[in-house]
Amino acid sequence: xxxxxxxxxxxxxxxxxxxxxxxxxxxxxxxxxxxxxxxxxxxxxxxxxxxxxxxxxxxxxxxxxxxxxxxxxxxxxxxxxxxxxxxxxxxxxxxxxxxxxxxxxxxxxxxxxxxxxxxxxxxxxxxxxxxxxxxxxxx
Amino acid sequence: xxxxxxxxxxxxxxxxxxxxxxxxxxxxxxxxxxxxxxxxxxxxxxxxxxxxxxxxxxxxxxxxxxxxxxxxxxxxxxxxxxxxxxxxxxxxxxxxxxxxxxxxxxxxxxxxxxxxxxxxxxxxxxxxxxxxxxxxxxxxxxxxxxxxxxxxxxxxxxxxxxxxxxxxxxxxxxxxxxxxxxxxxxxxxxxxxxxxxxxxxxxxxxxxxxxxxxxxxxxxxxxxxxxxxxxxxxxxxxxxxxxxxxxxxxxxxxxxxxxxxxxxxxxxxxxxxxxxxxxxxxxxxxxxxxxxxxxxxxxxxxxxxxxxxxxxxxxxxxxxxxxxxxxxxxxxxxxxxxxxxxxxxxxxxxxxxxxxxxxxxxxxxxxxxxxxxxxxxxxxxxxxxxxxxxxxxxxxxxxxxxxxxxxxxxxxxxxxxxxxxxxxxxxxxxxxxxxxxxxxxxxxxxxxxxxxxxxxxxxxxxxxxxxxxxxxxxxxxxxxxxxxxxxxxxxxxxxxxxxxxxxxxxxxxxxxxxxxxxxxxxxxxxxxxxxxxxxxxxxxxxxxxxxxxxxxxxxxxxxxxxxxxxxxxxxxxxxxxxxxxxxxxxxxxxxxxxxxxxxxxxxxxxxxxxxxxxxxxxxxxxxxxxxxxxxxxxxxxxxxxxxxxxxxxxxxxxxxxxxxxxxxxxxxxxxxxxxxxxxxxxxxxxxxxxxxxxxxxxxxxxxxxxxxxxxxxxxxxxxxxxxxxxxxxxxxxxxxxxxxxxxxxxxxxxxxxxxxxxxxxxxxxxxxxxxxxxxx
Numbered sequence: 041x042x043x044x045x046x047x048x049x050x051x052x053x054x055x056x057x058x059x060x061x062x063x064x065x066x067x068x069x070x071x072x073x074x075x076x077x078x079x080x081x082x083x084x085x086x087x088x089x090x091x092x093x094x095x096x097x098x099x100x101x102x103x104x105x106x107x108x109x110x111x112x113x114x115x116x117x118x119x120x121x122x123x124x125x126x127x128x129x130x131x132x133x134x135x136x137x138x139x140x141x142x143x144x145x146x147x148x149x150x151x152x153x154x155x156x157x158x159x160x161x162x163x164x165x166x167x168x169x170x171x172x173x174x175x176x177x178x179x
Numbered sequence: 180x181x182x183x184x185x186x187x188x189x190x191x192x193x194x195x196x197x198x199x200x201x202x203x204x205x206x207x208x209x210x211x212x213x214x215x216x217x218x219x220x221x222x223x224x225x226x227x228x229x230x231x232x233x234x235x236x237x238x239x240x241x242x243x244x245x246x247x248x249x250x251x252x253x254x255x256x257x258x259x260x261x262x263x264x265x266x267x268x269x270x271x272x273x274x275x276x277x278x279x280x281x282x283x284x285x286x287x288x289x290x291x292x293x294x295x296x297x298x299x300x301x302x303x304x305x306x307x308x309x310x311x312x313x314x315x316x317x318x319x320x321x322x323x324x325x326x327x328x329x330x331x332x333x334x335x336x337x338x339x340x341x342x343x344x345x346x347x348x349x350x351x352x353x354x355x356x357x358x359x360x361x362x363x364x365x366x367x368x369x370x371x372x373x374x375x376x377x378x379x380x381x382x383x384x385x386x387x388x389x390x391x392x393x394x395x396x397x398x399x400x401x402x403x404x405x406x407x408x409x410x411x412x413x414x415x416x417x418x419x420x421x422x423x424x425x426x427x428x429x430x431x432x433x434x435x436x437x438x439x440x441x442x443x444x445x446x447x448x449x450x451x452x453x454x455x456x457x458x459x460x461x462x463x464x465x466x467x468x469x470x471x472x473x474x475x476x477x478x479x480x481x482x483x484x485x486x487x488x489x490x491x492x493x494x495x496x497x498x499x500x501x502x503x504x505x506x507x508x509x510x511x512x513x514x515x516x517x518x519x520x521x522x523x524x525x526x527x528x529x530x531x532x533x534x535x536x537x538x539x540x541x542x543x544x545x546x547x548x549x550x551x552x553x554x555x556x557x558x559x560x561x562x563x564x565x566x567x568x569x570x571x572x573x574x575x576x577x578x579x580x581x582x583x584x585x586x587x588x589x590x591x592x593x594x595x596x597x598x599x600x601x602x603x604x605x606x607x608x609x610x611x612x613x614x615x616x617x618x619x620x621x622x623x624x625x626x627x628x629x630x631x632x633x634x635x636x637x638x639x640x641x642x643x644x645x646x647x648x649x650x651x652x653x654x655x656x657x658x659x660x661x662x663x664x665x666x667x668x669x670x671x672x673x674x675x676x677x678x679x680x681x682x683x684x685x686x687x688x689x690x691x692x693x694x695x696x697x698x699x700x701x702x703x704x705x706x707x708x709x710x711x712x713x714x715x716x717x718x719x720x721x722x723x724x725x726x727x728x729x730x731x732x733x734x735x736x737x738x739x740x741x742x743x744x745x746x747x748x749x750x751x752x753x754x755x756x757x758x759x760x761x762x763x764x765x766x767x768x769x770x771x772x773x774x775x776x777x778x779x780x781x782x783x784x785x786x787x788x789x790x791x792x793x794x795x796x797x798x799x800x801x802x803x804x805x806x807x808x809x810x811x812x813x814x815x816x817x818x819x820x821x822x823x824x825x826x827x828x829x830x831x832x833x834x835x836x837x838x839x840x841x842x843x844x845x846x847x848x849x850x851x852x853x854x855x856x857x858x859x860x861x862x863x864x865x866x867x868x869x870x871x872x873x874x875x876x877x878x879x880x881x882x883x884x885x886x887x888x889x890x891x892x893x894x895x896x897x898x899x900x901x902x903x904x905x906x907x908x909x910x911x912x913x914x915x916x917x918x919x920x921x922x923x924x925x926x927x928x929x930x931x932x933x934x935x936x937x938x939x940x941x942x943x944x945x946x947x948x949x950x951x952x953x954x955x
Contacts, residue, residue: 152517154487155494155505163502165542166509 043124043175044068047147047162050117052076056162059123060175072121075101075109079119082111097137112140120144139174146170193249200248214243220278221255231255252276459538460545462529470525477524484518490527497531503540507531510544 044059046068059068078101098111103126112120120143124131150156150164200213218228235243235250243251255276257263462470471481477493478485485493487508494504511527512519519527526548534540 149509149515152487152512152515153505153508154491154517155501155508163505164509165506169542 043122044072045123045143045171045175046072046121047143048072048076048119048121049159050119052119055118055160056167056171058168058171058175060172068123071104071107071109071123075111075121075123076119078102078109079111079113079121083113083117097140099133099136110136110140112144114144114147118147120147142170142174189253193252196252197245197248200243214248217278218251218255221259221276222278223255223258227258231258459533460529460541461547462525466529466532467525470528471521473528474521474524481521484516484520485524487517487519490519490524494527494531497535499531499534503534504531506540507534510540511548513544513549 044057046054046058047056048054054069054072057065057069057072059065079098082098082101096113096115098113101109101111101121103109105126107123107125110122110124112122114120120140122136122139122143124136146167147162150162150167151158153164156162156164196217200217218231221228223231231251231254232243234254235247240247253276259276473493474481474485477489490508491504494507495501497504499507507527507530510530511523513523513526514520526544529548530540
């Protein structure tokens with residue numbers, strides 16, 4: 041089962057993409073990229089958008105035969121996308137939410153690092169560890 | 180001599196070194212003491228030094244011209260970088276050569292004192308304490324702290340050099356307190372212009388190391404001291420802008436630099452002893468003092484925080500790659516707040532120093548570096564003037580010992596944070612449960628009231644009483660312990676307590692209260708809840724079968740006077756307008772009608788024998804009951820309905836003092852009567868009846884005590900007991916289910932009996948009908 045986690049800025053370029061297994065990375069890049077359209081669509085639909093967590097969590101963006109894509113938007117329009125293999129037992133909504141929350145927390149930690157300039161690709165080992173643990177747990 | 184390009188930092192450094200060595204200002208550095216000292220400070224083997232001198236051409240020339248000197252310095256840097264010393268490799272290395280205080284002394288230290296447990300870790304460790312980036316700063320500090328004033332020439336020159344370097348060195352430039360050259364090269368430096376290039380002026384780490392070592396270790400060698408002092412002075416002179424080529428006054432103590440660039444190496448380093456522990460991640464006292472000093476340069480308040488931007492600026496001077504600095508930040512910012520406390524700063528500083536000395540950054544923060552979540556040593560970390568002595572390594576260790584536990588808790592907290600997050604989700608679900616609970620109990624005080632009374636003696640009484648109270652709007656009597664009674668009482672009190680409720684709201688509040696009361700009452704809640712549910716069921720099922728006989732309305736449980744009153748009132752209500760009294764709180768429901776009809780039926784139902792005639796009279800009044808109960812029947816889980824049915828039945832039963840049998844008989848009657856009106860109704864009625872008697876029976880079984888207990892606790896509702904209400908309702912439902920199932924079987928049997936009767940009757944009728952015909 042493959043899981044991919046991606047962090048995309050509001051300019052819609054990726055800050056971080058990682059997937060397990062490490063193969064077919066390009067495929068996940070493509071998937072994440074296509075999911076951006078759905079994200080934008082949901083964002084525009086929200087409109088007034090409060091900072092409500094529930095609104096931040098976009099839920100299942102779209103499913104394919106192989107996997108499901110979940111989306112989450114932060115207040116700063118930074119998007120998190122998680123791709124989960126469909127073969128994996130469907131996750132409860134709460135689990136997905138908790139994953140996004142973890143992702144958001146890890147992202148804020150990276151942002152807090154004064155040596156990190158926003159907009160740079162995320163190269164933090166700590167962040168990588170968090171992501172890996174999350175994906176392994178999912179696996 | 181191939182062209183040598185030096186970056187700006189290198190150029191400065193080398194120039195200063197050259198000036199430092201060029202004591203005589205002859206532009207020629209003889210292979211004198213200073214040069215030799217300087218080269219030795221590079222911590223290179225003598226052979227290497229010889230090779231370097233050969234390569235640079237000094238040997239050829241017999242002296243170190245500027246170019247030779249620069250080349251030599253470059254070669255030193257090359258060798259220190261680990262590259263083979265070749266002229267060609269000069270261009271590859273652009274780090275500044277590192278010099279320690281007294282190479283000779285250092286060596287002697289090594290040999291003389293097996294103090295260093297390991298050369299490697301300690302060395303770098305020592306230098307770790309002395310953060311290279313702006314070594315000059317360090318040296319300044321060191322000098323400042325050093326009490327001794329360099330009086331020796333080398334020290335002086337060093338100081339001069341330090342001053343020069345400090346003055347010239349930009350924040351990020353490494354000023355190398357070059358060891359005074361032993362000799363000055365005779366030749367004049369051939370002119371060559373070091374081009375400025377990008378450069379990573381390598382911190383004078385070795386130098387700092389030496390200083391560190393010397394500082395920390397004993398000062399066995401006298402010369403070491405002055406040199407250390409020189410180092411110290413060098414750092415102090417850092418703040419001095421003037422470049423003094425001449426011998427600087429030994430006693431020239433540069434003011435502690437107030438440079439924007441934090442001095443990495445504090446003078447304390449010089450004083451620091453080589454009392455390193457094996458753990459390279461352990462901060463020694465001297466190091467800690469130095470870190471504290473550095474902290475103060477940024478943040479005067481030791482208990483304050485260094486904002487991320489300032490810390491970034493500070494640590495960027497270390498010339499470490501941003502990635503590594505980022506990693507160090509991630510490690511050291513324990514609380515992830517974007518700012519560094521003193522402990523975090525020390526940890527970060529320590530990591531930077533370690534990294535500078537070649538240690539790879541750990542993946543996780545070493546335990547010894549974990550900042551104390553509880554500031555135990557804050558008092559100790561006073562100003563540098565005091566803390567030095569007080570801040571022994573032991574506190575650090577103790578703190579470190581504590582920090583792991585704290586860090587563990589912190590880690591646990593972090594790990595639990597996710598749990599907390601999930602918990603929030605759960606909490607929402609809990610709320611839904613509570614809401615659900617309230618929904619489950621649609622106000623139906625009547626049922627609750629009636630329910631127990633139907634079956635149980637005491638409960639019935641209480642129920643009647645409660646119902647009367649509720650009807651009259653009086654405050655519920657002290658909660659009777661009858662299962663239904665309490666709910667009824669609660670309901671009665673509820674309306675009294677909660678105003679502004681319409682009938683429906685009234686009922687809902689009552690029911691809610693009853694439901695809440697159920698969970699609120701610990702022990703009694705259970706029976707009460709059961710009774711309530713069963714009562715509701717009974718109500719639902721039985722379009723009020725004649726209330727089961729109310730054995731004793733003066734149930735012992737309800738010792739309160741109110742009970743008696745209620746009993747009397749209930750009786751009166753039952754006898755008179757029973758229907759109206761019992762279900763006072765249930766205006767919308769046609770319970771009153773049902774009750775009335777039930778009451779009317781009660782009289783008839785007193786004798787279970789003649790079912791048919793009674794049934795005939797019953798059907799019409801029962802129909803509305805049926806309708807009502809069918810409505811309730813639909814709400815299987817609605818305890819109120821059950822309660823209502825139960826209450827009504829209870830009333831009836833109380834009046835008739837009939838027990839389950841009566842109820843059943845009533846149910847049978849109703850069943851038969853219901854057959855006429857509609858079959859579908861029958862089912863619902865049967866169900867309701869089954870439910871009604873079932874709960875009633877159940878109530879009897881549960882006992883009046885429960886009801887009494889219920890009424891009493893009813894008044895003690897608490898939001899926190901909603902869960903109990905839920906559980907109680909669940910239990911009720913289960914019990915009612917069982918009871919209903921049994922009732923169903925019984926009813927079916929009765930149905931069969933009735934059918935048999937019909938058949939028996941029908942056959943003779945047919946015969947009779949046929950007779951006349953035949954007769955005729």
